[in-house]
Amino acid sequence: MKAWLKCTRCGRTYPPDIELRLCECGSPLILIHEIEGLGIGGTELKKIIGSRPPGVWRYLELLPKAIGEPVSLGEGGTYLQRAERLGRELGLRNIYLKNETVNPTGSFLDRGSTVEVTMALHSKVRCLECFSRGNLAASLAAYAVKAGIPCRVYVLPGAEQAKILQALAYDAELIYSSRRSDQLGDGHLVEPYNPFFLDGLKTSTLEILEQLDWNPPDAIFITMGTGSNLTAAWKALSEAESIGLIEENSTRLYGVQASGCAPIVEAFKRGLDEVEPKKDYKMIFPDISEPNPILGSIVLKAIRGSSGSAIMVGEDEILKSIKLLAKTEGVLAEPAAAASIAALKIAVDDGLIDRSERVVCMITGSGLKDPASMRELFKLSYPKHVRVSGTKLKILKLLSERSMYGYELWKSLKTAYGLEFKLPTIYQHLSELLRMGLIVSKPPEKGFGRRMVRKYHLTESGRRVLVESLNREP
Ligand SMILES: [Zn+2]
Structure with missing residues (x-):
C-alpha cells in the first residue's frame, strides 16, 4: 500500500519524507493513504483491527509505515466514558468523554509523538526538537527518552512551568528562545501539524468510532490551538468513510477556543476562509493560545463542511467546567480540555445540539499538569467547600x-x-x-x-x- 504527502491548498504531492511539513506554496501537508491499494473492504478491515491489542498502532493500515517496533509508551486505547451524571447537569442524554488524560504523559499529544518519533528513528534522525509552551515538550521528551535520542525544547514565552518541568524530568534540553539556534540546527523539528504527527492524533477519533461500534457520533467537541486535533479528527472521519469503516461521515465538528486568543472562532464568525493572525491577544491558557494557527483554513473547511461550529468560551466558564467535570464524572481535566465541556453547554443553550444526540467531548489533557489553574479553582470554590472545626x-x-x-x-x-x-x-x-x-x-x-x-x-x-x-x- 502506498502513501504520499499532499498539499492542503494547491494539491501538489510529494513522497513521504519526515522533514517535509510545508508545501512549496507554504501550506501544510497531510499524508494520503492509497485506500484502494489495501485490497480489502471495511468489514474485513474492522476484523483485522479488532484482532490487535488496543492503542494507536492498532490502526496500522491508516498510519505511515516504519520498519521495526514502534516507539511506544502504551499510548491510546483510552476510555470512552458514558457521562450520565454530566449529561443530567447539561440536559443531554448521550454524552461521552474521550478521556485522553490517561495517556502516558497526560495528554492526547502522545498519540502524535509515538508515530512521529517512530518515523524519526526509521529516518535515522539523531535529535528531536520542538517549540512548546507545555504539553508538546513533555510528550516529545518522554518519547525521545524511549527512543534513546536527545530532545531539545525551545520554551516559548508564557510557557506553563509544571509541564516544562515534566519535560526536564524526561531529560530534555531546554532553551528559552522563540528561535532555533543556527549552531544547533541539526535536530528534527516536531510541530503538532507535521503530517505523521497528525496521523497519530487521528487515532483518538478512530477509537471513538470503533468504541461506538462504528456508528459515528452526531457531534465531537475539540479544543483548538494550532487546530491539529480537529484537523486529525476530520481526517479520521473522511478516511473511515472512504475505506468503509463507517457508512456515512455525518459527524459535526465543533472547534473550541478560549477568549483572549480565538483567531479561528473569529474567522468562522466573520465568514472568512482564512484565519487572520492575531497581534493583540491574551494568553490566559498558554498551551491553547496560538495567535497564528497554521491549520486555520483547513479547520474552517472541516467545521463548515461538517455543519459544525466554532465556539469561544470565557476563562470563568472553563474553570467552572473543570469543577463540573471533576465532580460529576471523576475526570480531572486541564483548562484546554475542560473548554470542550464549556462549549458544549453553550451549544446546548443555543440550540445547536439536540438533547438526544450522541455527543463526544475530547478531554485532551490532565488537570494534574496545571497546578496554577487548580489553585484558581480552589479560590473560586471558597467558601462553599472549605470548613474548619x-x-x-x-x-x-x-x-x-x-x-x-x-x-x-x-x-x-x-x-x-x-x-x-x-x-x-x-x-x-x-x-x-x-x-x-x-x-x-x-x-x-x-x-x-x-x-x-x-x-x-x-x-x-x-x-x-x-x-x-x-x-x-x-
Ligand atoms: Zn501547496
Whole structure:
C-alpha cells in the first residue's frame, strides 16, 4: 500500500519524507493513504483491527509505515466514558468523554509523538526538537527518552512551568528562545501539524468510532490551538468513510477556543476562509493560545463542511467546567480540555445540539499538569467547600471579634474555652490558617515591645468560612 504527502491548498504531492511539513506554496501537508491499494473492504478491515491489542498502532493500515517496533509508551486505547451524571447537569442524554488524560504523559499529544518519533528513528534522525509552551515538550521528551535520542525544547514565552518541568524530568534540553539556534540546527523539528504527527492524533477519533461500534457520533467537541486535533479528527472521519469503516461521515465538528486568543472562532464568525493572525491577544491558557494557527483554513473547511461550529468560551466558564467535570464524572481535566465541556453547554443553550444526540467531548489533557489553574479553582470554590472545626474554628471566632497576637490567642483560648495547649501548637494552627488564606498576619507594629510579634487578622474568606462552618455546627 502506498502513501504520499499532499498539499492542503494547491494539491501538489510529494513522497513521504519526515522533514517535509510545508508545501512549496507554504501550506501544510497531510499524508494520503492509497485506500484502494489495501485490497480489502471495511468489514474485513474492522476484523483485522479488532484482532490487535488496543492503542494507536492498532490502526496500522491508516498510519505511515516504519520498519521495526514502534516507539511506544502504551499510548491510546483510552476510555470512552458514558457521562450520565454530566449529561443530567447539561440536559443531554448521550454524552461521552474521550478521556485522553490517561495517556502516558497526560495528554492526547502522545498519540502524535509515538508515530512521529517512530518515523524519526526509521529516518535515522539523531535529535528531536520542538517549540512548546507545555504539553508538546513533555510528550516529545518522554518519547525521545524511549527512543534513546536527545530532545531539545525551545520554551516559548508564557510557557506553563509544571509541564516544562515534566519535560526536564524526561531529560530534555531546554532553551528559552522563540528561535532555533543556527549552531544547533541539526535536530528534527516536531510541530503538532507535521503530517505523521497528525496521523497519530487521528487515532483518538478512530477509537471513538470503533468504541461506538462504528456508528459515528452526531457531534465531537475539540479544543483548538494550532487546530491539529480537529484537523486529525476530520481526517479520521473522511478516511473511515472512504475505506468503509463507517457508512456515512455525518459527524459535526465543533472547534473550541478560549477568549483572549480565538483567531479561528473569529474567522468562522466573520465568514472568512482564512484565519487572520492575531497581534493583540491574551494568553490566559498558554498551551491553547496560538495567535497564528497554521491549520486555520483547513479547520474552517472541516467545521463548515461538517455543519459544525466554532465556539469561544470565557476563562470563568472553563474553570467552572473543570469543577463540573471533576465532580460529576471523576475526570480531572486541564483548562484546554475542560473548554470542550464549556462549549458544549453553550451549544446546548443555543440550540445547536439536540438533547438526544450522541455527543463526544475530547478531554485532551490532565488537570494534574496545571497546578496554577487548580489553585484558581480552589479560590473560586471558597467558601462553599472549605470548613474548619475544633480549635481552628475557635481561633477564627476569636479573631472575628478582634485581631490578636499569637500569645493573646493562646490565653484567650484558655479563658474563653478552657483549652490548654503548648504555645507552639497555636502557631501550628495559625500557620495552617495562613496557608488556607483564612487569616493574614501583619508585620510588627512600631513601638511594640522588644519581641518580634505579629498580629493575626481574619480575611474576607476567613469570615465566610467561619459563617459557613458555624451554620454547620450541631
Ligand atoms: Zn501547496
